[in-house]
Amino acid sequence: MNNIKHHIQNSLAEITGITDFCYSEQTTLAELGVDSLEKLELMAKLQKLYHVQLSTSAMQHATTLQDIYLLLDAALLMQQ
Numbered sequence: 001m002n003n004i005k006h007h008i009q010n011s012l013a014e015i016t017g018i019t020d021f022c023y024s025e026q027t028t029l030a031e032l033g034v035d036s037l038e039k040l041e042l043m044a045k046l047q048k049l050y051h052v053q054l055s056t057s058a059m060q061h062a063t064t065l066q067d068i069y070l071l072l073d074a075a076l077l078m079q080q
Helices: 002-016 036-050 056-061 065-079
Strands: none
Touching: 002 036, 002 065, 036 056, 036 065, 056 065
16 A cells, blocks of 8 residues: 555646645645646546556545545455
8 A cells, every 4th residue: 555655645746746745644635736637637647557447436526645545445456
């Protein structure tokens, strides 16, 4: 899971331009200034990186980094 967290944080840094933010699982996407289009951009990056399908609806309802971690983790488990 730490690799997943690292990739998500790096992807968010690329999308938002925020590189010195102290991320925690409870950090909200709103705190990072992530809007709905940027959520879709993050989803596309993660799908490409991990070769999984993520639910657009679930991604749009995600509000914290923990939500994103769990969404990606569940997709990876379903892929096995």
